[in-house]
Amino acid sequence: MSLAETASSRRATEAPAASFVLRGIVKAFGDKKVLRGLDLDVAAGQFVAVIGRSGCGKSTLLRLIAGLDAPDAGAIDFDGTVGVAPRVMFQEPRLLPWANVIANVEIGLGARRREAGARQRALDALAAVGLADRAADWPGALSGGQKQRVALARALVSRPRVLALDEPLGALDALTRIEMQSLLESAWRREGFTALLVTHDVAEAVTLADRIVLLEDGAVALDLEIALPRPRLRGSPEFGQLEETILERLLGPSRRY
Known part of the structure; x- marks a missing residue:
């Protein structure tokens, strides 16, 4: 059974999570084309982390999925409909x-x-x-x-059926960030929503995600399933190898240090 199928069956008795599909997504700001025909499938109940260099379109993608912006071309479908309204958690808490x-x-x-x-x-x-x-x-x-x-x-x-997270832990100190990662993972496992997390932190992505999607040049350059058991041990060889692999793909083996 795949991770997607496991996630869906584990949450069968919870509030239904939503799957969503993106096809041919294009988004430009003036002359700058940020997303170039991007395709992505996310299964109900999955936790997907989106990573990439600054300016690669991570937050733009999240805003499109959350309905905060509209694509210039392409389509986004939730469970074959357009009736799902994802919730969003931003880097700033935005409390009144x-x-x-x-x-x-x-x-x-x-x-x-x-x-x-x-x-x-x-x-x-x-x-x-x-x-x-x-x-x-x-x-x-x-x-x-x-x-x-x-x-x-x-x-x-x-x-929510879908929760979009735009670097919500980015402004926290290191220890508080780890605590919040654990809290977020617990909420996801308990509530059964589909999660899409934008982050610059590769270790955070490996800690939380079922899949890590790397954006480059406005498209998906890497789609990696994370099969480590939960809760994840940051000091384990398997965790370190995954983090190393992703960092090398992001930065190149000669530019890591």
Whole structure:
């Protein structure tokens, strides 16, 4: 059984994740063509990391998948439809400073904030990220890592089928980043969504992803399945070999150091 099939069967009783397909995606900004006929298939429940050099189109791809921008050519289909609205988690937590923590999480429910049980869903989402005791606090009283936990709770409270993550851990210190990686992986395994992570951190990609997709010249240059068991051991020879392989593909063996 493939990783995609395993992921789908493991989550069969959870909220349904969505698969999506990109065909012939083109996106340009002025005279600069960022994506050039890109094709990509992502199975329901997979965790896919997108890496590449700065300016290769990683964030552009994520914005297109999230519906924040539109391609100039090509098509994006979710489960054969266009009805899926992915949630997005950005590098900055983007919390409203005039709203307390629980109110910031409730924003993720949209119009459903007024439904019965909405407050409890928001409290449950906060508990899942370890901040149940901070519901009444203001964002200004939180650390950077705690703010990102609130942002994750806000993204998860609506039980998304697809979660797009645009370098959400990039501004955190090293230890907090590792803690957040573990929290994100736990949320993915528990909730069953399809995840698309844009990151510059190869070790982070190997830690979290089922697949790593490398972009070059506006297209997919490498699509690598990560078959390591979870949780992943950063110090293991297998982890190190995968990281080495990807770094050599990114930088070239003579330009690593």
